Amino acid sequence: MSGRAEAEGQPNKRTLRRGLLAVRSGLTADDTRKAAALLAEHALELTELAAARTVAAYVSVGSEPGTRVLLDALHARGTRVLLPVLLPDNDLDWAAYEGEGSLVRVRHRGKIELLEPSGARLGPEAVLAADAVLLPGLAVDERGTRLGRGGGSYDRVLARLALSGADPALVVLLYDSEVVARVPAEVHDLPVHAVVTPSGVRRFR
Numbered sequence: 659m660s661g662r663a664e665a666e667g668q669p670n671k672r673t674l675r676r677g678l679l680a681v682r683s684g685l686t687a688d689d690t691r692k693a694a695a696l697l698a699e700h701a702l703e704l705t706e707l708a709a710a711r712t713v714a715a716y717v718s719v720g721s722e723p724g725t726r727v728l729l730d731a732l733h734a735r736g737t738r739v740l741l742p743v744l745l746p747d748n749d750l751d752w753a754a755y756e757g758e759g760s761l762v763r764v765r766h767r768g769k770i771e772l773l774e775p776s777g778a779r780l781g782p783e784a785v786l787a788a789d790a791v792l793l794p795g796l797a798v799d800e801r802g803t804r805l806g807r808g809g810g811s812y813d814r815v816l817a818r819l820a821l822s823g824a825d826p827a828l829v830v831l832l833y834d835s836e837v838v839a840r841v842p843a844e845v846h847d848l849p850v851h852a853v854v855t856p857s858g859v860r861r862f863r
């Protein structure tokens with residue numbers, strides 16, 4: 659595999675990502691707002707989230723399936739919410755969500771602008787305390803194989819969880835059209851347990 663292919667994923671993953679991002683970029687603010695409300699409603703129905711004391715999540719940006727409504731609902735009910743801080747090597751550090759005022763806009767080189775927590779950094783191992791992990795993605799297939807943005811950040815999180823024996827619920831939030839028959843799987847791709855879309859929850863395995 660060439661260095662470039664390694665950095666960005668298999669060629670068919672790249673093509674797939676480009677197509678999926680193009681569809682997302684066509685969504686209106688109204689589309690994303692309505693979807694976010696439905697996503698929060700369905701996600702909060704998941705017993706794995708209702709029972710969780712700690713949830714590792716992320717702050718959606720742009721036309722990503724919205725997580726803000728969900729984050730605020732979890733935070734308001736006393737769930738400990740951890741948010742990622744992107745490190746220079748694409749690994750993730752974590753800090754607690756302390757409400758909207760605690761987020762800062764960060765532009766990482768060559769990446770979309772992210773909203774990250776400004777509180778104390780807890781270290782990459784902090785995710786091991788999560789009872790549920792919400793993962794970003796661009797698509798998931800019928801086996802639960804997730805296609806990410808290609809940074810490998812969440813591949814590392816999943817590898818770290820597996821290595822430590824932690825077994826949190828793994829949930830990806832997507833639009834309905836992003837649940838597809840097949841995404842290319844590589845050996846390091848670990849499946850998720852459920853996908854939440856505006857039309858409901860689907861479980862794998």
Ligand SMILES: Nc1nc2c(c(=O)[nH]1)N(C=O)[C@@H](CNc1ccc(C(=O)N[C@@H](CCC(=O)O)C(=O)O)cc1)CN2
Pocket residue numbers: 716717718719722742743744750768769770771772794795806807809810811812
């Ligand atoms: N809202 C949000 N937060 C997140 C992620 C995410 O996907 N969404 N991440 C998920 O891992 C981590 C950050 N990793 C990221 C990796 C790539 C890009 C990005 O903008 N990629 C460009 C392509 C640029 C490139 O070639 O690297 C793109 O997708 O258009 C953003 C975040 C943690 N926080």
Ligand SMILES: Nc1ncnc2c1ncn2[C@@H]1O[C@H](COP(=O)(O)OP(=O)(O)OP(=O)(O)O)[C@@H](O)[C@H]1O
Pocket residue numbers: 664665666667668671794795804805806807808809810811812813814817844846847
């Ligand atoms: N456990 C790991 N540790 C370090 N790098 C890894 C690990 N797993 C995968 N990678 C690397 O991460 C890069 C991206 O992998 P892949 O294309 O599967 O990303 P993705 O799953 O779409 O992205 P993400 O995990 O960020 O959502 C690849 O170069 C891959 O070799």
